[in-house]
Amino acid sequence: MVLRKLSAAAVGFSALVGLSACAPVVVVEPQPHATDPACADVMLRLPEVIGDHEKRKASSQATAAWGDPSAVVLRCGGEMPGPSTDHCVRADDVDWVSREGEGDTWIFETYGRSPSVELTLDTTKIAGAEALSALSAAVQQIEAQRECVGAEDVNGEAPEGEG
Template sequence: MVARAHQVAGTLLAGTALAGSLLAGCSSPVGVSAAPHAADPLCAEVVLALPRELAGMSRLTTSSQATVAWGDRNAPVVLRCGVEPPPPTTDPCVTADDGVVAVDWLAVEGEVGPDGSGDWTFTTYGRDPAVEVLVPAAVAATRSTSFLIDIGPAVARVEQTRSCL
């Protein structure tokens, strides 16, 4: 009877270990390349202040410093802090303003696919280091990008030196 109990316990432990390793495989990080200035201390402040959930999308683990992702692992919204600040440009510039915090973003749509939508890249304007948010077409087609307002307080930790006109 004791031998049988040890066998059952061993089987349970092996099953628990297997389940743990399967779950660990499900939580592999989203591959995101670090921005050139990801080591800037302000990026750490930005990342630590970002919400755990964004517009109903859960936060995902990423593979690089100063990056965050939310949503579907196959088409996540990705934020990278430490990208090169954009120079003056004719790209559309929008302000995400909740009445307390305002952040200017350059909004650039990528190549439009057969469904009529494309990926969007939003890059902070007038902040150094700059923050970039990549929104896949699948997300842009089903959600408003007003979630930029929700990350505004974190991004505003980087001082604004220029603004949209």
């Protein structure tokens, strides 16, 4: 009787492993500080869906992806970026430095938070504002230590032609 129960359990486990092996895993290179406990707090609060894109399993610690093929890829555990001339945007009290990636991708990295969180977005599949807004509650688990400043914040005046 015990042998029969063990056999049934083994068959059930094998079926579960077989099914999980069919799900496509997104291969994502981890950030250098992916083991930082703050990243675990972020990962626990990530949404299951961003826009029309469902969350998929990613290959590395402190990484996530949404969409098939991936529309959004998140990596937690980067170095906090220093001052930059790259464009900075604020979405739901989170500052993000943005730069163009390859093809139709944009890369957004949190500014003023350590460790940093990096997003790579396929702009043909999702708008940056939608993804940033969907992830802001999770990213806010990492305390902001700095915020972006513009030229008007540095010298008290707006650049010519603005303001």
